[in-house]
Amino acid sequence: MTYTQTWWKDASVYQIWPASYKDSNGDGVGDIPGIISTLDYVKNLGIDVIWLSPAYDSPQDDMGYDISDYESVYPKYGTMEDMDQLIKECHDRGMKLILDLVINHTSDQHQWFKESRSSKDDPKRDWYIWKKPRYDAEGNRQPPNNWGSYFSGSAWKYDEATDEYYLHLFAESQPDLNWENEETRKAIYKSALSFWFEKGVDGFRIDTAGMYSKVQSFPDAPIVYAELDYQPCKLYHQGGPRIHEFHKEMFAQVTSKYDVMTVGEVGHSSREDALKYVSAAEKEMNMMFLFDVVEVGCQVEDRFRYKGYKLPDLKKAIQTMSAFAEGTDAWATCYLENHDQPRCISRFGDSSSKWRVKSGKLLATMLTILTGTVFIYQGQELGMVNVPRSWDISEYLDINTVNYYKEYVRVNGEKDLDTLMDNINLLARDHARTPVQWDSSANGGFSTGKPWMRTNDNFEEINAASQVNDPDSLYNFYKKALQVRKEYKDLFIYGKFEILDFDNEKTFTIVKTAGSHKAYAVMNFTNEAVPFEADFEGKATLILANENDVKESTLGPWESRVYLIEN
Template structure:
């Protein structure tokens, strides 16, 4: 099948988390002017598109994913004029800018919700999802069903004013919008989508793009974790009955009118549903984020339930994320870090071989099919927060709620300290806070992120892991990323658009795969990655003339791979 080569398919996208990126005025919080000051650095890295995480006016209960006003910039980040300057400065450098589109829910401080909760007869009452309480046999008020919030506890929040609950799949201050209401949808399209497209943004990353449609009977969900009071609602709230209808409508009414890039955060779904979301003929979104490889080892119903992973698990997950589009007109994404994930070099690498592992992950990412996404700090191999930091250093509402729920449940147990240590190990490995520490620009105080007091603590390793030192070092992770991105674009037929074939599926130490295009006689890309901290044997699993194009070691041993060694060959 001939694939249309849209600009967003060949682009390298760089995600910016504004609060932690670059502070221009010394108030300890990153801002839009800080972003603008680094655009030349990003262009030099090879970035084509910047994805700016939520910069809308917000109470910041969930770092901007609780939007108070879609049409206004959060004052600590800057002004609407600053945003317009960022749009223009990106465009003047031949780069594009996409924003985070947060439309499953708003902040409880949004004017729409203030009206909705004011009375049962308010015209905007039905803009959100309200239900009366249930009562148990003892007459105790209970939520309408047993759905769990993604941020712990019930997904329902009681509101005394009208004696009803509103649905909030995330924080209590993030009420879910009612997408069943056409008037609500049209208001979303106008205020959240069209407003910014008309100002020149080039598209959106669409937050929680599989959650807008809920099963309208709102039944209790099956019990998966018997020890928990509330259960995952995914059966009735994810990839719901009208979700594709809603995405088609948004495309038809708004995004199709612009040359806009749309990438949806869907997370988990069947191949059939995935193709409905991103097949070109379906007219919904351009591409999507699937979580198979980044959640490897986690229970898909609860990311905090982590049981470790094997390389074969990772290979299968990579294959699912990349290959679901094979033979179709759909498109995919490549990512291994974002604002909701730990640092990839900690999650999938080895501290002793940090630089080598980071370069291996760079080769992995730049040789997989789909649009490449890089998260701020990934290009210098920033690491997770130190294990000896206490829970008090963590800022994310998801982490804080989980710890509080755990302490309420087990705080009086005689073995609480032992259980707490185990939980902190998982928090340190998986918590969203790990990717939200300030970007490490140089070795000056606070890593050059701010001249003030940073809103969240800087990782102490900034004196050795920072942008400035890596720019000067030709063998740095940063310069390796630059080279990897250049090679990806030079061999885009294979690396961006090629099909994948895994050659050593059962091997628990190496990951070897081919990238091929439709012409079987044309050259192939041959990638071998040693995911272990041991030296392993190397043998070529196919015949042909091998040309080494990229490696993360200086001297190649034709019989051995060193720990976390990676190679990219072109084979005729």
């Protein structure tokens, strides 16, 4: 099957997480005028679409994913005039802008929830999910079931005023909306989607896109972790009974009226289930993020229970991410970083000063030859890496990390705390949230004031100013790789994907084909030289390489090459 080509498939997308991107006024927090000041830098990289993480008004308990007003801008990020200007400036440069759509939950400071919690008789009471307490044999009040929050503890919060609990799959300050209520859905579509489409926004990344439909009997979840009171409950809220009905309704009533892109954060999914969301015939979303790559080596229920992985595990995950839509009318995404993930060089490459740039170029090579729409996260193009292991838990600010650490110590005390900190240093969301390193001045040029989060210690070594005009920099390698991707888009964006050396634990060889055209990519995922024997026939032209001195029969440490094959 040949894919239909369209702008959102061809696009290279750059994610901006506003708090840590660029501060224009010295208050230590990134802002929209700061973003506008860097648009030429982003455009020069070869970017077509900017995805802006939540910039709506919010108490910022979960860095903007707790929205108190869908139709206002968080004051520290700027004004609605600034947002209008950002839309215009992107469009003036031939780029598009998509926003984050957070509609599984709101902030508890949203007017809807304030009314909902005001009394059991309030017209908006049913806009959120309220349940009566349970009582145990001793007469103690308990939550309605044993569901655990993604941010530790119970997924239910007791509200004394009305003697009921509300559901929050994330923070206590993020109550889940009740999608069973049609009036609620219509209000969401109007306030969170149509309002921004009318302003000229070009689409949305849809947060937690598989979660809005809960199993309405709200049963107890199976016991997975005996030592914990509250259990993983994905079984009852991921891909729930009406989720596809809700997405179809949202498409029919709103999204289909505009030429926009939608990408859903769905996570782990079988191929069969994934196609239900993103098959073009289903009319739900254009594409989705699968978590197979970014969570390789982790337990699905708990990323900090890390078991590690070998290269064949990564290959399998890459294949799932990039090839799941092959032969269908669906579409894939390819990414290695986002605001919820650590830095890819620390995760999949080698962050030592010796191999950081070269392994970063290898990862850029791998990413940009994959089938699907490509996503790059701020600072990824510079080779920003995880924070040093020497930082203690007090430097980590993300609610997920902080709550997890507290709960771990409560249950386990000091036992294996070093192992937990090793895992936090590898996997925490905080690593993507340190300020972007623009130059070698104080705070990496992010802000003239004290940044809201500590800048990574390596900003003098890793920053944009030192790379933009350096032809050998990682930034310019990403620029070249994105150019190659577009020049041969039939192969790299739309081509068929095949892994040749699945069981090899050192090298990763990918063949891309499109009709009679073929590309051959080989990557050495070790810091030692390995033998190389080309297993292709025909004239081979090297079109992308991270090594100037290419040796015919040897791959150097972290070396990557992409050949165009002509028969």
